[in-house]
Amino acid sequence: MSSTELPGARAANAATAPKVAAVHVHDGEKLRSVTLPGLTLTVRSRPPVRDGLPPALFVHGLGGSSQNWSALMSQLEDTVDGEAIDLPGFGDSPPPDDGNYSVTGHARAVIRFLDAAGRGPVHLFANSMGGAVCTRVAAVRPDLVRTLTLVSPALPELRVQRSAVPTALLALPGIVGLFARMTKGWTAEQRTRGVLGLCYGDPARVTDEALRHAVEEMERRMGLPHFWDAMARSARGIVDAYTLGGQHGLWRQAERVLAPTLLVYGRKDQLVSYRMARKAAVAFRGSRLLTLPDAGHVAMMEYPEAVAQAFRELLDDCCRS
Numbered sequence: 001m002s003s004t005e006l007p008g009a010r011a012a013n014a015a016t017a018p019k020v021a022a023v024h025v026h027d028g029e030k031l032r033s034v035t036l037p038g039l040t041l042t043v044r045s046r047p048p049v050r051d052g053l054p055p056a057l058f059v060h061g062l063g064g065s066s067q068n069w070s071a072l073m074s075q076l077e078d079t080v081d082g083e084a085i086d087l088p089g090f091g092d093s094p095p096p097d098d099g100n101y102s103v104t105g106h107a108r109a110v111i112r113f114l115d116a117a118g119r120g121p122v123h124l125f126a127n128s129m130g131g132a133v134c135t136r137v138a139a140v141r142p143d144l145v146r147t148l149t150l151v152s153p154a155l156p157e158l159r160v161q162r163s164a165v166p167t168a169l170l171a172l173p174g175i176v177g178l179f180a181r182m183t184k185g186w187t188a189e190q191r192t193r194g195v196l197g198l199c200y201g202d203p204a205r206v207t208d209e210a211l212r213h214a215v216e217e218m219e220r221r222m223g224l225p226h227f228w229d230a231m232a233r234s235a236r237g238i239v240d241a242y243t244l245g246g247q248h249g250l251w252r253q254a255e256r257v258l259a260p261t262l263l264v265y266g267r268k269d270q271l272v273s274y275r276m277a278r279k280a281a282v283a284f285r286g287s288r289l290l291t292l293p294d295a296g297h298v299a300m301m302e303y304p305e306a307v308a309q310a311f312r313e314l315l316d317d318c319c320r321s
Contacts, residue, residue, distance in 0.1 A: 021220045023092045024213050026070045028077075031092070036112050041085050042066065042092035043113075046073045048081040054146065055119040056080035059110060061128025061154065061298075062234055063195070065091030067217065068127065072300040075308035079315065080123055085113060087130070089230030101233035103129070103241040103250075107136040111144065120144040123315075124259075127151040127300060128272065129238055132250055139253035147318060148284075149262040149311055152272040152297050155250050155280065156242040188219040201268035201296035254283040261287035262314045264307055266295025288314060 023042070025031055034041045044066035056076070058069035066084035073082045086093035087106050096105065110133060114120045124145045126134035131153020138145040183191070192215045196203045206214070221227050241250055261284040265277040274291075281289045290310040295302050 021216065021223075023065075023220070024067065024217060026067075026074075028074070029070065034113065034116070036116055038097040039088050039109055039112075040094055041088070041109065041113055044069070044073075044084045044086075046070075046077050046082050049078045053079065053081045054123060056082045056123040056125060057110070057114065057119075058082060058084035059124070059126040059130035059134055060084070060087065060090065061126075061130045061152075062238065063090070063231055064127065064130075065217070067091070067213075068298060068301060069125065071304040072125070072307055075304045076311065079308075079312060083119075085110070087133075089226055089234070095226045095230060099233070101230060102237035103132050103136060105237065106130075106133040106234070107140070110134065110137050111141055114141075114144045121146040121259075123147045123149070123311075125149045125151070125300070125311075126153065127298060129154050129234060131155065132238060132241055135250055135254050135257065138259050139256040142258045145257075145259040147262070147311075147314060148257060148259045149264065149307075149314070150280075150284075151264040151300050151307065152266065152269050153263075153280065154238055154272060155254065155276060157273060157276055188222065189215050191222075192218045198270055199297045200302055201266055201292075201294045202302075205302060251279075251283055254280070255285070257284055260314060260318050262290065262310055263287050264290045264292065264295075264299050264310065266297065266299050266302070267291065267293045268295060269297045271297045 023031065028046055030045050030047070032043050032045070034043055058066065058073065060066060060068045066086050069084040073084060076082060088094070088096040088109055089101060096109065114122065121144055124134050124138065124147070126149070128151070131150040132155060134148065134150065135153060135155070138148050192211070193203070196206055196214065200206065244250070246252065263277065263280050263284065265272070265274050267274045277289055277291065281287055290306070292299050292303055292306060300307050
């Protein structure tokens with residue numbers, strides 16, 4: 001039980017909360033709930049093919065969940081002992097007690113989970129907003145991070161792509177309510193296809209089965225009373241993080257990362273501009289860069305084999321050194 005929660009409060013909240021469908025669990029995966037003071041996290045794990053493999057943690061982006069990592073976790077089950085978390089307010093994790101959806105707040109949740117689990121240092125993987133979160137984690141707690149793999153990390157851009165503007169607008173007061181009213185008549189499939197069109201370099205790569213699971217997940221999320229609040233506050237958290245300067249600036253923190261780093265960028269990314277790849281490669285010292293010409297914003301879902309191979313090469317180099 002959370003230290004800030006009154007006895008019986010969780011049961012009462014569960015009784016009054018709307019009923020939503022269960023989260024999809026892929027073959028070979030397991031879900032569990034981890035309760036820490038002030039927050040509860042859902043953890044998706046894929047048991048490794050053998051004992052003794054190094055631990056890994058996967059962190060999703062804005063509007064995502066641990067399911068975003070299922071394909072890559074499957075590819076790496078012979079390489080790492082992988083776990084993926086649903087950040088507070090996303091996936092199957094309830095909102096944090098303090099309502100803190102800032103990049104620092106999410107980073108604190110990751111750090112607290114790793115400290116409590118005692119699995120560090122881990123191979124840390126992150127996408128989009130998770131990339132900003134885990135850049136901060138790696139900078140302030142290098143003891144927890146063995147390697148860092150960032151897929152289209154959401155780091156400050158001077159000139160945001162036009163296609164990314166609607167997502168950034170979620171941070172403005174009142175926009176979420178307006179958008180919810182404007183899209184009230186949209187079906188879950190329409191919403192899902194819109195997201196896939198924005199995130200994938202080629203949405204046609206999504207299989208019928210994957211689309212069906214994505215639509216089911218969208219229906220589930222739209223039934224959660226905190227869904228839009230988590231989206232809006234997290235979007236605001238990213239914008240706020242972009243404005244920070246000095247030692248708390250994300251680019252400054254990228255320069256402080258000591259862990260060997262793999263950067264993955266898609267040339268067809270509509271949310272994080274590919275032109276930021278070169279700046280990131282300079283900021284993260286000694287990093288290596290994987291460029292995928294046909295990938296969009298979620299390369300670990302679009303081309304999991306290529307991302308897995310690049311990570312194995314990073315791991316081989318680390319072992320040799």
